[in-house]
Amino acid sequence: VNATTRRDAEGKIVGVVGVAQDVTETTKHDRAVAAMANELRQLVDTANAPIFGIDVHGNVNEWNNKTAEITEFTKEEAFSKPLVSTFIVPSLRQSVHSVLDMALNGHETSNYELEFETKSKEIRYLLVNATTRRDDENNIVGVVGVAQDVTDDRKHSKELRDMQLIKSSQEARVETERNMTAYFAHELRNPLHAIDSALNSMPSGLPPVAQSLIESMQLCAAFMSSIMNNLLDVRKMEEGKMQLVSAPLSLESVVNKVFSMHLPSVRPGVSFCTKIDVKGKDWVLGDSYRMQQVLTNVLTNAIKYTKVGSINLIARWEDKCVVFECADTGPGIPKKEQKQIFERFVQRGGAPGTGLGLAIAKHLVDLTGGSICFESDPGTKPGTSCVIKMPLQKCSPPKKVDKNDELPIMEDVRYLIIDDHKINRSMMSRRLKKKINPNAIITEACNGEEALDIVAKQQFDIIVVDQYMEDAGGVMVGTEAVVEMRKMGIDSIIIGCSGNDIDELFKEAGTDWVWGKPMPPNGKILKQLRQGLATLQLRKGNRATQK
Template sequence: MEESNNHTQSEISNLKEALSDIEEKYKVLSETVFEGVFITEKGYCIEANQVGCDMIGYSQEEVLGMFAADLAVPEHRELALERIANPLDTPFEIDVVRKDNTLFHAQIQSKKHTFEGRDARIVVVWDISDYKKSVKELVESENKYCAVVENAGDGIIIGDADGNMLEINSGFEAITGFSKNELLNKHISSIFAPESLEEKPLRFDLLDVGQSIIFERNILGKNGERIPIEMNSKKPSGKNYLAIIRDLRERKKAREDLERKNEELRIAKNKAEESDMLKSSFLANMSHEIRTPMNGIIGFAELLKMLELTSEQREDYLNVILSSGQQLLNIINDVLEFSKIETGQIVVESVVFDISSMLKEIISFFKPVAERRNNTLTLNTTKCNMAILSGDPSKIQQILTNLINNSLKFTESGNVEVGIITDSAEIIFYVKDTGIGIPKQYMNTIFDRFTQAQHDGINKQKGTGLGLSICKKLVHLMNGTIWAESEVGEGSTFYFAIPFTGI
């Protein structure tokens, strides 16, 4: 009996040692892990390691008997109660309130366990606040990156090490008209016009050694348009290329507009300088033109005072005075007419008039002038099929007077023909002469103001240089056109056409 008791005592002693050894191992295990470990029964804590206590800020004595759901924030309490009532092995996340009322985000996982003969659960708690913060920051960073990339005005292409396009932004879609699906996984060379790559090939070799490359090239839009772009390429990592594409169409258009405006300003400046020179030349010419007849008038008027003049001398002097006065009047009339035209004081009338009678009157007026230079002045109305027109006879007469006067001035011992053609939608007048003609270099400027065509070896003709300019402006006021044809030594023909106006 005594021997049996000794054996029992020995077994009990061995069991205690084994249990103590197990408890020591549990304590070592639970205190050396980095997670909080709790043993709960129906949601109440019956054991906790030090890490878990430190995690929630309570001592081990305070933790024992604590209801787990009381540690959850109010909005997560229902989830905690649900997991206590219906425990699962899958992890879940809640926000936990520490003793000092600070919060941390916890991931919790539990397993069923028999502890000291009781049905319990081993609950492991991880503080994942830093992880969640990092994830949130990463998501925010990615969102910012996506927002910047997608809202960038420039096109952005990300390619792999072989140059295949892995990502493009909406900016590049807007520039080219292509969608992402149409371009992804295609080689970047496919977006360029062939001649653009021949002139400026892709330089992956330079990008691979860390260089950034900026080139202007033409890319192809979806509609086949060649789009000028500036491309800034680099290789930010060993696996990917980055290209930023800037649309240069607006910049090039602005540059072209600027160049065009600069050209217009240059032309306007040249015209202003030319006009200023012409005006200076005109004023100098006018002072001379006015002085000549004025000297004739004053000089011969003084001679008329002489008492010993014969009647023939007196008549000659009077004729010179009259001729000089007429010349002066013509100069003044030209200047006044041009000034009225320039200031918009000329009004175009529309009245019924006899075109044949007007032309005959003009011919009769210039007959004596033509005869003084041994010229024949004729009228050709064979192509005129009407006698009465509606228009502004005074303007037509003034234009014809200037043209006939010019032809007679530059023609000697020749012919001057005045004609009219009415067999079209326009009435065409012409004055044709066999005079000296106009050199080709003056043909584009003969209708400009203050301009007179000159010939080598021929003296400058008297006049203001306004006659043909006045003709041009009067014709334009009547919505017509005026032009000339000429050959040096063979003569000139001046035409002007005005819209037909019936009665």
């Protein structure tokens, strides 16, 4: 209402005139606006997201409850304080200033990460959308930041990164160990290959003292070979590449071979006996080499710790399983050590060895679907019993080997031996001529490049090639040389020979088979060479027919 005085003709006040406006609806509207503003204020204050604002000078003029909770500064403590210099970590102040200046100039920013320093000096990470704040006339009066607390996500991401770094570091360490294992196995196998070839080419009928020395050296070589095989088997286990072959084998033969191999290692005064109770079920399908390896690894452990008393190796059938039991009178295995007895690189009492034998034995037994366990209670009585069960299928004995197959090859077979170590070439040549093929005609090459020059001019029946030949200045590895030979149309029987576990690489390159270092026993070499020479004749016949 506007109230105006009403006067008469003489100017005397005679009343009041009121000119009014009905503002009922306007008041309702203002109240509604005020209520809405209050509701928005409450929403901002109670929002589950940090919301804060600054004026054009960069001072805080908005600070909701969530922001106060995260930063530990109350609204009263934060208001009118410069946001950047008070709450942002020093390293980010300049960049945050730039972002806020851009917002104050109308250029809004989304998903910008701020690092707030709390009252207790902790760092909180906020992902902020900075929005320009304007008045009724569209003038910029400040900036509002709506944020998300990503501190836990950042910590989780950091933990994941740290875990990934640890995992990558562990994987790199494992790969380094694998490569080192392969390297040392190769480097040790080369001289061992020469020693083994020399021992296997010794003439028979030597004096007893000389024969005894040779047997001792063969035992030492076998022990070294066992250590290297264990190292390489660990790599196969890790890569899931260890496989078993299935062929007829004699349980009695396996046990007797293991017994003969380990008898010289038993301490004087310790009784070492075997008992084979297979009741006419001697022949089974299995992997003879791996079975010997399991028994060897278990027996080695028993021999190592048994200083007095006895060691007994028993083989018997139990339902559909072959059971091997190795019982000794050693000190026994403490209960606390039994839990880790099958772990890799575990050694007891500083005893010699790699600590791999039992881990490999368990892995091999597991591959057969069997079981292996130790029974020992040193607190009650000394001694340990290892029980191995393998579910194996009985089979008929194979045909007897023709004794003529064990005689040396008498033909004039032409060999090319490719190896960068002169002593390896020399010892292999000696073994071939002394024990395998007395009339062998042998040519040598020190690397793949030289070998390719030779095969371009001469023909050979058998080619034996090493893999790594850098010591002789060769750049080409053995598998590359084999590929080139096959491209040249070389029909020869090619045998890869390496101290590394690279059989598949050799086979893919085109070799007929692979020998490890040390080489196989003479009997196996004779058998393979006879098969190879027969295959070579077929190849030559097929080549002639095609022409």
